[in-house]
Amino acid sequence: MSKSLWGGRFEKSTDEMINEFQASINFDKRMYREDIEGSTAHAKMLAKCGIISPDDSKKIVEGLNKILQKIEAGDFEFKVELEDIHMNIEKALTDDTGDAGRRLHTARSRNDQVALDTHLYVRRQVKEIQKLIIEFQQTLINAAKKHSGIIFPGYTHLQRAQPVYFSHHLLAYFSMLQRDFERFSGVYKRADIMPLGAGALAGSTFPIDKNFVAEELNFSEIYSNSMDAVSDRDYILEFLSAASILMVHLSRFSEEIILWCSREFSFVELDDAHCTGSSMMPQKKNPDVPELVRGKTGRVFGHLLAMLTTVKALPLAYNKDLQEDKEGLFDTIDTIKFSLAVFSQIVAGMKINAENMRRAVEEDFSNATDVAEYLVKKGIPFRDAHAITGKLVHYGIEHKKYLTDLTLDEYKEFSPAFDEDIISVLKPESVVKNRNMNVEAAIIKATEKIKTNSETL
Ligand code: ARG
Helix, strand or coil: CCCCCCHHHCCCCCCHHHHHHHCCHHHHHHHHHHHHHHHHHHHHHHHHCCCCCHHHHHHHHHHHHHHHHHHHCCCCCCCHHHCCHHHHHHHHHHHHHCHHHHHCCCCCCHHHHHHHHHHHHHHHHHHHHHHHHHHHHHHHHHHHHHCCCCEEEEEECCEEEEEEEHHHHHHHHHHHHHHHHHHHHHHHHHHCEECCCCCCCCCCCCCCCHHHHHHHCCCCEECCCHHHHHHCCHHHHHHHHHHHHHHHHHHHHHHHHHHHCCCCCCCEECCHHHCECCCCCCCCCECHHHHHHHHHHHHHHHHHHHHHHHHCCCCCCCCHHHHHHHHHHHHHHHHHHHHHHHHHHHHHHCEECHHHHHHHHHCCCCCHHHHHHHHHHCCCCHHHHHHHHHHHHHHHHHCCCCCCCCCHHHHHHHCCCCCCCHHHHHCHHHHHHCCCCCHHHHHHHHHHHHHHHHHHC
16 A cells, blocks of 8 residues: 555545556656756755755755656656656655655645646757758758759649649748748747746745746746646647648648659659558559658647647636646657658658659640730730630630640631730740749748748757
């Protein structure tokens, strides 16, 4: 019968199954570093404010350091009966340092302690995720450079719409990732608020110094309301929202890559090292990675919805429900980090079939808008130009000819405004060039953005 650290008012020890149900050590142990950092700052503050002796504080800090080394070396035994990371570490510290360790929890509750750990953890993870976003953005820039000049059918409604540079299409994802980066900077800002000192909910009777702890741990702000400090999970909701939107972007890109490497499109081929085969069909080369990223999007959305539901209508301040904030958060972190890393590889290794892309542009009517705009430049109102061009397209379909196959005489039958220069307007190169799609300038701008992003890390 092991007595808990809080066991004073109890006559019985916790039922084994109940304890297993309510323990969080199996997942919150990954916050060991943050818990030790937080406790170290707390112990220093207690001594600085004369709440514990400098000697005790020193023993605590040294003891925590030893525990950190033990955990990193894999020599630390996490115990379910000690519930969570906070009590596992506190118990080990007390076993080692005696009364000094027993003084660490002065002026603190696990409620503000867990909030502190999670803030520190999210802050650290956001930076790592932002680094991966930058790496992916760099991959997109490299690909845009490598494939510069390649013309590709842009789609609306998944119908060929207007030709674009393939690099222009790739750089659309750069812009999405840039917003993701900025969203995560917002998440960082909201995680960068220090909750310690809130106690269980109502602060502390001790003369604590929150500023000192905030400075030790490099926090920009301190919670102004102790009840908010222990029950705020907005930064987790924001993290999960930012992660969900990031996954929306990756899933859209996934879907496109999956389509592009189908035989029907044949626009790209993924590296052999990035695909798998079929156990039955010998010819198969499957785009598993983008499929999985597309699939994992669902589970990240699920974590967001689960967390929204957990905090919905939750009364102030701490409730054990809030322990449910961690598994979804951790799984989301793992999922988006892994997805970003593999996606970057996929895009870097992707081979482009420029000929098929070009054929898709030429063997179609995606230059029709250019014919209409040509007529407008000759003085015809756009609506009429649209109608004339529509008839030309209809004629082309009937006679199995594309707009580039028609003769000037055929053009003139639809409008006397057509001249010889119509032929050059129709070429894919002209179509793209005339649209001011300056990929080179976009690449320079994107490169600057990456530099600015890196400077914020
Ligand atoms: N493991 C708990 C959690 O993750 C720590 C806080 C426990 N607080 C309490 N009053 N039981 O939320």
